Amino acid sequence: MITTLELTEGLEGRILTDSADLVRYSSDASRAIPEGLPLAVLTARTTQDVAAGVRWAARNNIRVSVRGAGTGLAGGAVAYPQGLVISLAEMDTILSIDPGNRLAEVQAGVITADVDAAAAEYGLMYAPDPASYRQSTIGGNIATNAGGLRCVKYGVTTDSVAGLEVVLATGEIIRTGSKTRKNVVGYDLTSLFVGSEGTLGIVTGATVRLKPRPAGTAVTFRATFPSAAAAGRAVTAIINSPVVPDVLELMDRASVEIVERFHPTGLSTAGAAILVGQFISLSSEEDAAVASRICQEAGASSVEQAEGDVLLEARRVSGKALDARGLRASCDVAVPIARLAEMFEALEEISADENVAIPTFAHAGDGNLHPSVVIADESAEAYTAAERILDLITDRALSLGGTISGEHGVGSLKFGSLAKQLDPATRAAHLRIKHAFDPQGILTPGRGV
């Protein structure tokens, strides 16, 4: 029988085995349910702690899951029965800010909003801002290549990562990337590890790229549309216009109602969907006017400027608002930007055919949608019914040239759907890499790829 005695040596005070702790560290924010409790939780404080944990797991053939703040929505951080959870939440130091090179070095457990706040002291920002950015860690964002509201302008997490520190399955520590703007020495291991969901190694630290905070006033507008498809057409046209929004989010009527019930902001929609756009630049008034005109041409019933913080806050609390409504099943599809209206039409069709509400939030400017289905109760039947609707949605996104995950990751929840998107030869290419880095299959096995 495997005990955690050997693990504890050298890691005194960092190994949790109390059942209350084990339970607490077992789930993430997704609907994935742990199949059993882990043997132990390692609350790592250093990269060496992580390496020690991994070496112990390798020697004992123990499956390892990695956890930041536990805000993941794809089940990637759920514990394995008799497994080891490595928590990086205490590795939360911002090691340096280098304004001359616009870089920050951070440990994986730093809260994403804290990196942004530290950069702000130099007039800089860390751009990727998932809705969870005040809770989620940069390591978790890196593991899933998280998107966010500002990503329509600044790109997703991978576009802001210059280099990584990674603990491999052997316990070896490697460093990827470079502090230069250009570097073609060796393979792009940095991009390989970003989005790899803990399956190739454990990201313990990162050098992230900072951007200047945009100069100019924020101008925010809200456009109301008679159908989500019309809003989708407006989004496609805005993205293909000369103006580049800082934020371009869509909420359909059902999702606005859910948010307003949870956190009243005065948002209301007479129409079927609202689009919230924000511009921050020296020409934000002109840019917003261009986008507003496009909305009107696409059939908006009204377009008005509004207080940006309120609108964006409504979007940011959407996850919690959905949770408060009951058990939530949501997905994370993305479609090519020109197919957005078709995807909204597909959602309407599925909703009508199946007689089920599908409230949808979307990082519309990125073609990334989060349709949700409220699960009736905690019964297995209710879950299965919800999953069936999500499968219908996913299939439609794929048929439009889309993807089964835009930003949440594959995790355990979408693992079974991988073959829908990746043909066998391409899937096999992924697995070659997995086996090269983790031949024993101890790092987040059965998830991600």
Add this chain to the structure above:
Amino acid sequence: MITTLELTEGLEGRILTDSADLVRYSSDASRAIPEGLPLAVLTARTTQDVAAGVRWAARNNIRVSVRGAGTGLAGGAVAYPQGLVISLAEMDTILSIDPGNRLAEVQAGVITADVDAAAAEYGLMYAPDPASYRQSTIGGNIATNAGGLRCVKYGVTTDSVAGLEVVLATGEIIRTGSKTRKNVVGYDLTSLFVGSEGTLGIVTGATVRLKPRPAGTAVTFRATFPSAAAAGRAVTAIINSPVVPDVLELMDRASVEIVERFHPTGLSTAGAAILVGQFISLSSEEDAAVASRICQEAGASSVEQAEGDVLLEARRVSGKALDARGLRASCDVAVPIARLAEMFEALEEISADENVAIPTFAHAGDGNLHPSVVIADESAEAYTAAERILDLITDRALSLGGTISGEHGVGSLKFGSLAKQLDPATRAAHLRIKHAFDPQGILTPGRGV
């Protein structure tokens, strides 16, 4: 004895074995010298041709080198003795332009400037523009993750690649990436293959991202500096200012003289270095004024607006101008943008210590420098002497936190220097991937990683 008879079956008319052809396809534009002639050249017309060639090579354990236009500067496309050269130059079809999603599908052998020209018909552009972009192929650009003049604003090749078609060492064909703006399904194989220099698979096609052509007038300025280091300080300050140049190139006096002798454009430098900046936006006059003021503050002796095409053309012909001056040994280092002035000081120091001219062109806004040493003659001694100078330069770049290659690739020329930049564990991680994709070691072995 291996013959090419079996290779010819099904590939009639596409296999060259005449010695004149073998010689012609053996070298690239670098100073790397082929060690012997290949067995054959496959001038592929389809992806299936490439797969057939690779399968034949695998069966016979033949080393494969891949060639686009042969403009590479790192020796990556040089033939192996008794090897197979796969030329993609005839796979030169632009398959589609999709303006609604700002994507183009192209075969690997398309000339990069032709992609840009085809996009221009839709008001779009393919941004990466290596100095060779009127000769080099998109496949070659992808193999080395090429940079270019516009990359200071739009990013390097990898930032413009959405997906790839790749022939693996087994002859299998895979497709990476997605047409969506966001996709986190599986590993980022696209970024892995970009810059992999033919060592993991052969890129036969790509889906590339297009950008809107910038609106507004181009405003170009030329600033003259008393030292290259002062120009470097100006570049650091411009990159850290609110304005984003479309082009920011530096030429020292020696390189201006070399260009003017080859292709007189009326450029002259009373000072030690000139900086050429271009802005194309609705606020280009204002932006250029900001950059000009920064140059003056950094000690520029003169800053004047100038005819942009002439200045950029001078930069684009620099490679040919160096070639015309005799055998050229150049390198491709990059440093963090805040260390640029120090790198120019290092070059001056090496030049003085070694009593050798080191004309230097730089994609300065990216911190990427191309210092060159003129080789006295074709003797082995002359080459060795030049390589020693380049090694001194490379070491200084590394000591400033830089890289041994910013955009040309490692190829064969820098293969021996890899260990200077990558520690053993990180290098081993690269080789895990190489072995996973090419266990037999037939794809561009001994180069790249």
